[in-house]
């Protein structure tokens with residue numbers, strides 16, 4: 566095998582397509598049973614239609630040139646985040662208040678959700694080149710020309726080059742990397758994984774009934790449990806949905822998942838009336854429970870939006886044979902979808918730049 570890419574999230578799949586386009590032979594190995602990493606969708610079980618995003622939702626193509634370019638390459642379209650009407654403001658007075666809240670300039674949603682990026686990239690990479698349920702436990706040198714990628718089952722895959730497309734803290738704490746200098750391991754451990762401690766709630770409805778009442782679907786709350794809510798309906802209003810970020814800390818969510826669901830329904834009732842209390846479906850996606858994304862280091866302290874990390878994370882290691890490609894390693898939009906696309910592409914080009 567020429568190049569093994571560890572991790573089938575957005576960065577890893579972007580690297581794979583870029584390498585394949587240049588004629589390289591790649592194999593992507595993914596620990597999880599499904600691909601996509603932090604990009605995940607709630608799907609209709611029979612038709613597989615994407616109903617809602619359980620990971621990221623927004624892109625800003627007007628301000629993100631790499632996102633704009635990859636949307637074009639992959640033939641994907643965007644639409645505006647719905648924000649017409651009043652928001653509901655909670656916790657700033659004795660009762661909920663209504664007022665318009667300005668949207669962000671250029672904020673957009675991808676038709677089909679960010680999962681459309683994953684599905685389109687994965688189709689191009691090809692099923693035969695992606696192995697799921699294949700957790701990597703370490704990378705070691707196997708002479709001057711080869712690397713050994715160790716799999717949990719005991720299998721070893723030999724590669725000339727490896728791209729590590731795994732959250733940096735997860736890689737530093739779960740993989741044996743005997744060749745990695747302390748400064749690199751410190752930089753990896755020092756890089757929080759963006760949104761890894763967060764949880765997202767999605768409520769699906771028959772119709773976006775809040776729009777009839779002149780409400781935008783937005784909530785800003787000081788009391789929670791959802792601290793922000795947004796209209797999450799499809800491009801033509803179907804499927805109708807709201808999503809919110811959960812304000813309860815990870816431990817409280819873990820201790821009382823049923824209490825959280827009830828508190829969310831109570832809050833939706835208070836903000837949007839009776840119809841909101843009986844969604845067709847309410848799904849809480851808790852990323853703090855996903856050990857492919859979060860580590861104890863992330864859980865020990867809430868992270869701000871990531872700064873640009875150490876340049877060591879963007880350099881080649883082991884004589885140009887190992888590169889990192891995960892969103893947080895990027896010097897452009899680290900932590901975001903744009904960072905993942907930029908870093909996947911950059912790592913692939915670096916690998917191509919050094920002879921195989």
Ligand SMILES: Cc1cc2nc3c(=O)[nH]c(=O)nc-3n(C[C@H](O)[C@H](O)[C@H](O)COP(=O)(O)OP(=O)(O)OC[C@H]3O[C@@H](n4cnc5c(N)ncnc54)[C@H](O)[C@@H]3O)c2cc1C
Nearest residue numbers: 572574575576596602603621622623701760892900901902
């Ligand atoms: C709730 C939430 C909301 C977000 N909202 C936004 C948003 O609105 N806009 C935006 O731009 N960004 C947002 N983000 C961030 C965005 O999702 C990430 O930047 C992007 O998905 C990162 O992709 P990645 O490929 O770099 O990493 P990941 O998606 O983390 O992919 C890493 C992959 O490595 C795999 N892996 C881990 N360990 C191993 C191992 N040992 N062996 C093999 N594989 C392994 C994982 O399973 C995973 O598939 C959000 C994230 C979350 C969680």
